[in-house]
Amino acid sequence: SQELEQSPQSLIVQEGKNLTINCTSSKTLYGLYWYKQKYGEGLIFLMMLQKGGEEKSHEKITAKLDEKKQQSSLHITASQPSHAGTYLCGAGRGGSNYKLTFGKGTLLTVNP
Amino acid sequence: GAVVSQHPSRVICKSGTSVKIECRSLDFQATTMFWYRQFPKQSLMLMATSNEGSKATYEQGVEKDKFLINHASLTLSTLTVTSAHPEDSSFYICSASGHPEGGYTFGSGTRLTVV
Numbered sequence A: 001s002q003e004l005e006q007s008p009q010s011l012i013v014q015e016g017k018n019l020t021i022n023c024t025s026s027k028t029l030y031g032l033y034w035y036k037q038k039y040g041e042g043l044i045f046l047m048m049l050q051k052g053g054e055e056k057s058h059e060k061i062t063a064k065l066d067e068k069k070q071q072s073s074l075h076i077t078a079s080q081p082s083h084a085g086t087y088l089c090g091a092g093r094g095g096s097n098y099k100l101t102f103g104k105g106t107l108l109t110v111n112p
Numbered sequence B: 001g002a003v004v005s006q007h008p009s010r011v012i013c014k015s016g017t018s019v020k021i022e023c024r025s026l027d028f029q030a031t032t033m034f035w036y037r038q039f040p041k042q043s044l045m046l047m048a049t050s051n052e053g054s055k056a057t058y059e060q061g062v063e064k065d066k067f068l069i070n071h072a073s074l075t076l077s078t079l080t081v082t083s084a085h086p087e088d089s090s091f092y093i094c095s096a097s098g099h100p101e102g103g104y105t106f107g108s109g110t111r112l113t114v115v
Helices: none
Strands: A004-007 A010-014 A019-025 A031-037 A043-049 A055-058 A061-066 A071-076 A085-092 A106-111 B004-007 B010-013 B019-025 B032-038 B044-051 B067-073 B076-081 B090-097 B104-106 B110-114
Touching (some): A010 A019, A019 A085, A019 A106, A031 A071
Antiparallel strands (some): A004 A019, B067 B076
């Protein structure tokens, strides 16, 4: 079965700083999803990456997929307290009828 | 965008009783729905996958007689926790696929406490 390892497990940054979260898969990545979760709430979709070398950005968040390394990174520029939460990467088999396997998450704290 | 409504958001029940959690896709037909369980500070564990009109596929170690999943229509799936025990207390989240834009849409989760 596919396993996803996220690093770091937790991260505390000062507001305004940049940060990167990594997600490494034990198998080939066909589709990689990034979600954000506030404690006790559902998952908010951030981005989906499917092609090797693909890079997507939304506001101050950029995600990249390095297919050869079976790895994805999520980069936040000029972090804000609103970015705080747990970031989860999830991998599927390419079609959305297949289950997603999730990493354990990265808990981000942004201090004002 | 795609919206999935999950109810209730919180429920407290007594040991031995059953609890039903609903997951509805509001603006699309969900061909597949997934049910996850999440323990505090841990990631999501897939419990089962359900397709409309067919039996759910349960992950290894998940008791299908305890966690009953029904996907009777393309917009509704339900998870019933039968004969609940305190160890069933957890956060349950559903997700649905089938939106024309693709991907998976998650519900807001249900916090179940069994006392």
